[in-house]
Amino acid sequence: MNNNHNNSDNSEPIEKIAVKNLYKIFGPEPQQALDLLKKGKNKEEIYEQTGHTVGVQDASMSINQGEIFVVMGLSGSGKSTLVRMFNRLIEPTSGEVIVDGENVMAMNHNQLVNFRRSKTSMVFQSFALMPHLNIIDNVSFGLELSGMSKDKRQERALVALEQVGLESWGNAHPRELSGGMQQRVGLARGLAVDPAIMLMDEAFSALDPLIRTEMQDELLKLQDQHQRTIIFISHDLDEALRIGDRIAIMEGGRVVQVGTPEEILQNPADDYVRAFFRGVDPTGVISAGDIVRDTQPTVIWHTSQGGLRATLEKLNDLDREYAYILDSQRRFCGVVSIDSLRDTLERKTSGAKIEDAFLPEATAVLETDSLQDILPLVASHSWPIPVVNEEKKYRGVVSKNRFLRTLHRAENGDHQQKSTEPGEN
Ligand SMILES: Nc1ncnc2c1ncn2[C@@H]1O[C@H](COP(=O)(O)OP(=O)(O)OP(=O)(O)O)[C@@H](O)[C@H]1O
Numbered sequence: 353m354n355n356n357h358n359n360s361d362n363s364e365p366i367e368k369i370a371v372k373n374l375y376k377i378f379g380p381e382p383q384q385a386l387d388l389l390k391k392g393k394n395k396e397e398i399y400e401q402t403g404h405t406v407g408v409q410d411a412s413m414s415i416n417q418g419e420i421f422v423v424m425g426l427s428g429s430g431k432s433t434l435v436r437m438f439n440r441l442i443e444p445t446s447g448e449v450i451v452d453g454e455n456v457m458a459m460n461h462n463q464l465v466n467f468r469r470s471k472t473s474m475v476f477q478s479f480a481l482m483p484h485l486n487i488i489d490n491v492s493f494g495l496e497l498s499g500m501s502k503d504k505r506q507e508r509a510l511v512a513l514e515q516v517g518l519e520s521w522g523n524a525h526p527r528e529l530s531g532g533m534q535q536r537v538g539l540a541r542g543l544a545v546d547p548a549i550m551l552m553d554e555a556f557s558a559l560d561p562l563i564r565t566e567m568q569d570e571l572l573k574l575q576d577q578h579q580r581t582i583i584f585i586s587h588d589l590d591e592a593l594r595i596g597d598r599i600a601i602m603e604g605g606r607v608v609q610v611g612t613p614e615e616i617l618q619n620p621a622d623d624y625v626r627a628f629f630r631g632v633d634p635t636g637v638i639s640a641g642d643i644v645r646d647t648q649p650t651v652i653w654h655t656s657q658g659g660l661r662a663t664l665e666k667l668n669d670l671d672r673e674y675a676y677i678l679d680s681q682r683r684f685c686g687v688v689s690i691d692s693l694r695d696t697l698e699r700k701t702s703g704a705k706i707e708d709a710f711l712p713e714a715t716a717v718l719e720t721d722s723l724q725d726i727l728p729l730v731a732s733h734s735w736p737i738p739v740v741n742e743e744k745k746y747r748g749v750v751s752k753n754r755f756l757r758t759l760h761r762a763e764n765g766d767h768q769q770k771s772t773e774p775g776e777n
Pocket of ligand 1: 378379405406408425426429430431434587
């Protein structure tokens with residue numbers, strides 16, 4: 353799964369697109385239908401009474417700078433309508449779209465055209481490459497509309513082709529390229545604009561599974577270099593989990609849930625969302641950090657309390673078998689047990705250090721490691737496995753009980769965590 357690219361320093365994400373109470377009603381008199389909708393009539397009733405179709409209903413969300421935001425839902429749930437309202441390719445019936453603080457709804461025609469050309473690009477599932485143009489001209493075609501010189505256009509197109517690994521195909525014609533390569537050209541066309549925002553509508557859906565995975569990797573690689581804001585429509589859960597920093601799930605024109613894959617999996621808003629996630633192996637999605645505990649185990653600070661005998665006494669007092677040793681920065685150093693402490697004290701009467709009692713196989717896992725990753729460790733060790741963040745700072749432990757309980761719940765389709773469970777270790 354993809355980790356949030358722009359947010360590794362835990363700073364507040366910058367909002368790129370803010371959508372507030374957005375509605376789209378298709379038909380000649382949308383206002384009348386909108387009033388009915390706001391009075392509580394549902395999509396079906398409105399269609400029966402007025403012949404209008406509710407495309408999107410009261411959608412609100414924030415999309416952060418540099419994230420891949422996946423919009424998922426069944427066919428007809430409103431994904432394309434929602435995303436096309438971001439650049440007003442579909443005119444909203446009501447609501448707000450703010451991009452970089454600018455109100456897109458207030459833009460006049462020229463401002464809107466300029467906004468679309470300079471800030472956004474769209475990549476579709478089926479886009480037509482022009483058969484009589486070579487690849488480089490196909491890629492640079494969109495730039496012509498913005499009045500760029502031919503040299504500059506060709507240069508930009510070549511850079512975009514390089515990004516998708518097709519730099520040596522510039523002079524070829526579309527018929528010489530495989531389907532997967534043609535889709536890459538489509539992506540390059542979207543990249544040539546060097547957009548801050550890419551809207552991708554089922555962009556990889558027509559590809560066979562292997563090439564599809566390859567394109568997803570390509571996109572993630574590009575994202576590591578450029579951190580664009582990508583809104584990616586998909587009906588495929590595996591794809592959403594693989595590339596999405598966050599996912600919005602739509603049903604019948606409504607956005608029913610927005611969250612990271614972990615959040616949605618652990619706390620699905622309703623049965624529709626749960627049904628989407630059924631069949632996913634939850635152990636690949638729930639991470640150690642999601643089920644970490646820091647209340648139960650005995651934590652000893654290396655420098656201030658680190659004596660062997662003092663640690664042993666503390667464990668005896670607390671009736672615990674293991675202690676987790678941290679340095680003064682709260683970085684994990686090792687695990688000791690009552691037995692390892694006793695053995696060390698017996699073997700080395702003087703000058704013994706706490707390190708001498710470390711259990712040799714006691715390693716920590718990262719909070720971002722999935723349950724699948726940590727399963728072998730949890731299964732083969734009798735002590736709760738320590739969990740650290742990327743700076744090696746101790747976050748807590750995952751006990752075997754907690755691990756098994758999470759697994760059991762997940763297998764029964766209930767991924768919800770109970771935040772306090774007494775008596776766990
Ligand atoms: N131009 C239109 N005129 C009338 N109704 C429309 C129009 N475009 C979309 N709709 C309706 O709006 C609803 C949402 O459609 P939309 O295409 O946004 O869904 P979607 O989730 O993108 O579907 P798909 O995955 O099949 O592309 C559907 O009920 C659809 O029939």
